[in-house]
Amino acid sequence: MSATDLKLFARVLSDISGWLYFALWSLSFYPQPLLNHRRRTTTGLTPDFPLLNVFGFTCYTLATAALLYSPAIRKQYAARHPSAPEPTVRFNDLAFGVHAWVLCAITFSQFWPSLWGWKPVKDVTRRPNAITLTILSASLLAIVLVTFLVLTETNDHPNQWAWLDVIYTLGYTKLLLTIFKYTPQVHSNFRRRSTAGWSIHQVLLDFGGGVLSMLQLVIDSALQADWSGLTGNPAKFGLANISLGFDVIFLVQHYVLYGPVERGQGGGEGGDGRDLSKRDGVGFEVVDGERRPLLPTSR
Incomplete structure (x- = not known):
């Protein structure tokens, strides 16, 4: 097989991996709201998870759209990464972000049962914890601060403050929120010694999507013969790795530590x-x- 054939095969494999990860990660957002709807309650799910998801995917979608379609951002990216001037961002990344935002907003709305015609349940917590609110406030402040620094910058040198730094700040914010969005649920499962109310199907789909997302990013960086494509797309690179790490924790909690528990019509899965x-x-x-x-x- 010639070098040209290898590159063509790699590009096809990258496209397939990208749309497969899009499918798996997108499907992973359905089991939780469907589970809540079948049980007609959000008991067992912490509100921190969907709230941080909504804010995080807002950042992710904006950053991805800018890297894809903004000439100014792409020019600044090329100046920062001269050996690999093309961002390792694909349309499937943007499609995933938009779709995920919609599903996370729907899940968060389920903490208000009157919107869905459900009977109120006393033990449902709708208020996120103080740590979550602090993280959201700090993240918003960081974005505003970096935006201010860019607006006051007068030098066009690639290493000075530029709009690309705002995009990177959005990406790093998404990574930070991804870490903290899983932590309350891990603690809740540990405290209850149960994964009831937390959809394991969501975790399985998320794990498969994370593997394929990393595969596409590695292939794209290899095609550029420059591994800076990994660090040049911190949102995608970090999102896959962090998600995979927490998915392993949830799988151990469900299948090893606390279950799975065989149930009739009720419980964790419906x-x-x-x-x-x-x-x-x-x-x-x-x-x-x-x-x-x-x-x-x-x-």
């Missing part, structure tokens, strides 16, 4: 929220979606 099974076979009983020891523990 129904009206009632668990019809009594025991999960490993010394626990299931009560209202949570695993509790069959034998009393000493205090």
Whole structure:
């Protein structure tokens, strides 16, 4: 196979990987709102996750659109990366961001049951924790600060403050929010010793999408013969790696530490929220979606 054939094969593989990751990552946003709708409650899901997702994907979509379509941003990118002047961003990245934002907004709206015709549930927490609110405020402040520095910059040198830095700030903000959006849910599962209310199907799809997203980014950087394409697209590179790390944690929680628990019509994957099974076979009983020891523990 000639070098030209190899490059053509790599480009085709990159396109296939990109649209497959788009499909898997996009599908990963459906199980949670569908699960909430079947159970008619958001019990077991923290509001921090969809709220940080909405803000994060706003940043991701804006950054991706600018790298794709803004001549000024692309010119500044080429000046910063002369050996690989083409951003490793594809249209499927933008399509994913827009679609994800819509689904995350829908999921967040489900914390207000009256909008969906559900009966209010007392133990549903709608207010994000103080750490989440602080992170959102700090992220917004950082974006405003970098924008101000760019507006006051008079030098056009590539290493000076430029609009590309605002785009990078949006990308790094998305990465920061990705870390913190998963943390409350990991803690909630640990505290409840249960993954009830948290869709494992979402995690499985997210894991597959993360692998394919990384594959496309590696192929595109290899085609440019310059690995700075990885660092030049921090949002995509970091998003895939962080998501994969937390997906592994959720998979261990669900399949090793706290389940899976066989349920009837209720529980973590559907129904009206009632668990019809009594025991999960490993010394626990299931009560209202949570695993509790069959034998009393000493205090």
